[in-house]
Amino acid sequence: LSLSITNYRHFSYNSECVIVLYRLNDCxxxxxxxxxxxxxxxxxxxxxxxxxxxxxxxxxxxxxxxCAVLEDPHCKLEILL
Known part of the structure; x- marks a missing residue:
């Protein structure tokens, strides 16, 4: 898990990378x-x-x-599985 979160942070701070779908199922x-x-x-x-x-x-x-993040008006997340 920590690797996945670390990777997410790396990508989210990279202005050239746009993540639209992130799969962390069964991990x-x-x-x-x-x-x-x-x-x-x-x-x-x-x-x-x-x-x-x-x-x-x-x-x-x-x-x-x-849920707290989903309440943020800047959150663009549409599907949470």
């Missing part, structure tokens, strides 16, 4: 990973339209972190 993302992902999305809103987190062990705390 062990937990509440802590969701918090890191939410922080990255909040600090640098991206063009990300779809995020697949299916098959991970995300509980209430992780869902709340992601």
């Amino acid at each position: 062990g993302v937990t509440d802590r990973g969701c918090a890191a992902l939410a922080s990255a999305l909040r600090s640098n809103p991206s063009h990300l339209r779809e995020l697949d987190l299916s098959g991970n062990k995300i509980r209430d705390l992780g869902v709340k972190s992601l």
